[in-house]
Amino acid sequence: MNIIPVKNKKTRKQFLDVAKIIYKNDPVWVCPFDNEIEAIFDPEKNPYHKHGEVERWILTDGDNNLIGRIAAFIDRNLAYSYEQPTGGTGFFECINDPDAAFILFETAKNWLASRGMEAMDGPINFGETDKYWGLLVDGFTHPSFEVPYNHKYYKELFESYGFMTYYKMEGFHLDLTKPLSERFIKIAEWVTNKPGYEFRHFTWKEEDKFTEDFATVFNEAWASFKKNFKPLEPAYIKGVLKKAKAIIDEEFIWYAYFEGKPIAIYLMFPDLNQILKHMNGKLNLFSMIKFLYLKKMKTMTRAKGLLMGVIPKYQNHGIESAFILKVNEVIRRKPHYREVEFSWVADFNPKMRKIFISVGSVPVKNYITYRYLFDRTKEFKRYPIPVIDNA
Helix, strand or coil: CEEEECCCHHHHHHHHHHHHHHCCCCCCCCCCCHHHHHHHCCCCCCHHHHHEEEEEEEEECCCCCEEEEEEEEEEHHHHCCCCCCEEEEEEEEECCCHHHHHHHHHHHHHHHHCCCCCEEEECCCCCCCCCCCCEEEECCCCCCCCCCCCCCCHHHHHHHHCCEEEEEEEEEEEECCCCCCHHHHHHHHHHHCCCCEEEEECCHHHHHHHHHHHHHHHHHHHHCCCCCCCCCCHHHHHHHHHHCCCCCCHHHEEEEEECCEEEEEEEEEECCHHHHCCCCCCCCHHHHHHHHHHHHCCCCCEEEEEEEEECHHHCCCCHHHHHHHHHHHHHHCCCCCCEEEEEEEECCCHHHHHHHHHCCCEEEEEEEEEEEECCCCCCCCCCCCCCCCCC
16 A cells, blocks of 8 residues: 655545545535635645644555545644644545555654654544534434534544544534424523513624624633634634625524623524535536526525524523524525534533523434544543533
8 A cells, every 4th residue: 555645736636536436335425625625725725724734645555546545734723732732633534444544544643743743633624623523423314514424434443543532522403394392482582582682693784793793702602611712813704704605594693692792693504515415526617507506496405503602691591592593483484494403512512512402403413533642651531521510
């Protein structure tokens, strides 16, 4: 077997082709846009290159057939915040062969170790945690846009090499065809009508205001529980929204205010994967026409709930229930939407898990983010999990 660094146009194409080969006969897998994957490795398009570095490789067999790929990266803003300097590995794809997988893992490990790292997390993204993060280990049904999907045997490849569970994550589904309970509606309406509270959905006309409000809530809410938290800039949020403008529904993004101050956010997109399923990763004139046609035909019947956040002072006030009520009212006017997938909730965030359960969603997918310590004699420590009252 031969491990080959990705350095030119040919190997960049081969890196993309590996996934298409590995999942050739898998009817569930959805090929992401080639240019979206390539953008992650482009310093001009991915701001993480400003404070990090990345390398990637492809693996071929003795007959020069593509059989695997992997990337390794270091985010210097994050790497040194752990007990041991920790890099990342991701975009792993491989045939069901431990020898091949171990060559890929060793290559990533050696590259990271040569740059002072003492551990690696994987499979993760060289970027934000809301995409291409974690290994799917249960619930191998349709993947939502930018949510991990992989073969079942990957779990054995990771764990037999020596990766250990750093934290677990769950994906939740909410069946929009089922009516909300009367008790839930009563509570949500009570919250919605409380003096001082206001609920508004995003509009492009007030894009600047809403992106500022989004950053305010996100940074305060996530900093309260997430270790090594890095604040989001409004410009980054604006970039994400502009990138997804073709599919964004203004009424799928909600804000809660108390006396004019933003206190909570809910972000949901139509699930683009239901269209990408028909496009084989290509973005050209023909595929754009096909995209517009499939969108007009209401091919997207599923939405992807990206995040729900409430700043600490207003948590446990039922605001999440009010968001679900607002979304439910929108869905009643758009009945072709039948399901929401919330991806993902980690086990270090039990409060959010409790909220998703309370609004009627059910866990249907399980993921793992692994960590591998280069010093195999060193004690492994899991990501700390807070305990909350389940009453």
